[in-house]
Amino acid sequence: MSLIHDKSIFLITSKDPENDNFGTGFVIKKDLLTAYVLTCSHVVRDVGGRDKVEIGIYSVTVIAQSPDGHADDLAVLKVESEVPLHNSILPLGNFGKSGSSFTIFGYWLYDKRNKQYRLEQIQGSLGKLVGIKSRHQPDSIDAWQLKINDDSTLQPGFSGSPVIDSKSCTVIGIVSHLEGQGRTGQAVSLVNLKKNWAEMPDDLLREEPYDLVAVRELMKYIFDQTGLSLFIAENFSSISATNLPFLVEIDFLINDCHQKNKISELLNYINRFAPKKYKIFYNRNPDSQYNFTKDKKLFRCCKHFRFLKFSKSRYRETDREVISQCEIELVFENLSKFPPEVREAAIGALAGALKISREEIKVLEVRKGSVKVRIEIPSISLDKLIELYEKDRNLMQQLGIIYVVEVFEESFYLENIRTLLIRGFTREELVTICYENFISIYDTITLNNTQSEIVDKIIEYICRESQISNFLELTRERKPDIYNNFSPYYKVPRRPGQVRDYSRQSRRRVNSYRLRRPEILIAGFIGIVVAALGFIVLIIGLSLILFSTGISAFGQVFLFLGLLILGDIVGRVVSRATRRAGGEVAGRVAAASYFVGLVLIPTLILIIALIRQLANGNHQEALLTITSLLGWISQYIFSDIFFGGASTSTGLIGGGFLAYRRAS
Helix, strand or coil, X not given: CCCCHHHHEEEEEECCCCCCCCEEEEEEEECCCEEEEEECHHHHHHCCCHHHEECCCCEEEEEEECCCCCCCCCEEEEEECCCCCCCCCCXXXXXXXXXXXXXXXXXXXXXXXXXXXXXXXXXXXXXXXXXXXXXXXXXXXXXXXXXXXXXXCCCCCCCCCEEEECCCCEEEEEEEEEEHHHCEEEEECCCCHHHHCCCCCCCCXXXXXXXXXXXXXXXXXXXXXXXXXXXXXXXXXXXXXXXCCHHHHHHHHHHHHHHCXXXXXXXXXXXXXXXHHHHHHHHHCCCCXXXXXXXXXXXHHHCCCHHHECCCCCCCHHHHHCCCEEEEEEEECCCCCCXXXXXXXXXXXXXXXXXXXXXXXXXXXXXXXXXXXXXXXXHHHHHHHHHHHHHCHHHHHHHCEEEEEEECCCCECHHHHHHHHHHHCCHHHHHHHHHHHCHHHHCCCCCCCCHHHHHXXXXXHHHHCCCHHHHHHHHHHHCHHHHHHCCCCECCCCCHHHCCCCCHHHHHHHHHCCCCHHHHHHHHHHHHHHHHHHHHHHHHXXXXXXXXXXXXXXXXXXXXHHHHHHXXXXXXXXXXXXXXXXXXXXXXXXXXXXXHHHHHHHHHHHHHHHHHHHHCCCHHHHHHHHHHHHHHHHHHHCCCHHHHHHXXXXXXXXXXXXXXXXXX
């Protein structure tokens, strides 16, 4: 759950104790002692009308509401407090795209007996933009169809919840209906808010989205720590949080401007601060003024060749969708004295460093009085975080992270324990163990129980009684050799914060812990074979071209492009052979196998041919083979020493680098 959204979402109930209806609302504007909350009009009616609306201990006034029977279903509440409010604003936007992802925050009744409500976060994707017509309203109202992901559902009480676009972090609709047992629903567009709220500020509803990830990348490119502090002091002196880690300060500034609808103003200030660097970013991305995150191509003139595109990371979007979640604890430096907005900026900066969306990081716990945050992220992102921690201390300093540890809810590999009991012990041996050590299990065993059923009884008992460690020690004493065959049994959390030396050994451990040596050898052998066969095909094609044209320039260009393509192919093959889990190890294997295949295999073929010719006494054929090879090289490759040598060398280096990047 986002730290900011906890203070942005309100539970709306009735002052009448006999009325159990409730709904959700969220802050769209606020002053020091006043906040304006947007919800559904039918929520106001369900709780008993304008005079019955209740939000905690605050004074509530309904200042705008759609008439009964109208399809726009919007209401604005004025919440007043006697003490300063610290609620965060959720920006509003009049845009959206079918298929884009969203996040919904809403309250639901999880304990009916005690009337306890819980704030829930669910994700989904936008469906079609449809028109809703009411007989009491002449014009149709725009509304988004909602499709909920995974096993989550819309619940009663979600009416009035914000539908937040994942990319722009802007509210693009408000939940009004649930359908299909909560698997689908409907959200009213905010385009008609002005008609129902005449005093609405003109700049409250945005007409164009901003890619906040792109803005972050722009600021990282332009500023350093000193320049950013100077920039904030000159243009945003009202921001109270200073002396933050570099990337955290960037996210805090972006979030603050986003809530106050000042992203356009921020970009104008950046343009005036560093116009040359801003222009460079703009020229790289002419399609969109605010989209600075497109992958850079090696050669823009060859953009149609996919093999020329350098992959920045092996953590692809499709990989993240199928990776299970895991929990980690982060300890941030010097953030305990700052408000939750700063800690939220720290989480957002971490998401940006891992190239994932903020919604993929779920905050599980923030320990009061400390800066230790327990979060849940995709396991493949955890792998990247641990690698970054051990290799890029400067980045961790910019994020303010001083310690990372992986957390397990279960500290044992129960599947390995089950395999040990089934394959390492007979049924009679398991019964004997239970009789001697676990009499309560033995009393439940019957003659009809199979070995698998007995194993299930044992595992259930030792888990319930916290006897797993004692049971493993017992099995190790009885059969130590078999015990080692099915290990590991204990999950050991990775603690990269304990790794202080960056030796070659520690780097190798980080990059290769998911690969075994046989897998690396097999991948390297496959890469060598592919490189050798590809080089032979390349030489045959080159010979045909030169034979037909007789111009060596065509041959040099053909060889240059062929070496690049071959490097990309070898990288793809090694990546697939290592199941896309090798990291830098797979990249080094791909580059090495590429060069070995190009040099070693053709050389061996030539040597074998020469040996056979010499063994058969064909000295003239052997001499002809050597002179033909040297003549071919000198005539077609190095006929122009500078151009031919440079193009061939560049092709070899580029192909090796492509192989490395594609595999890693």
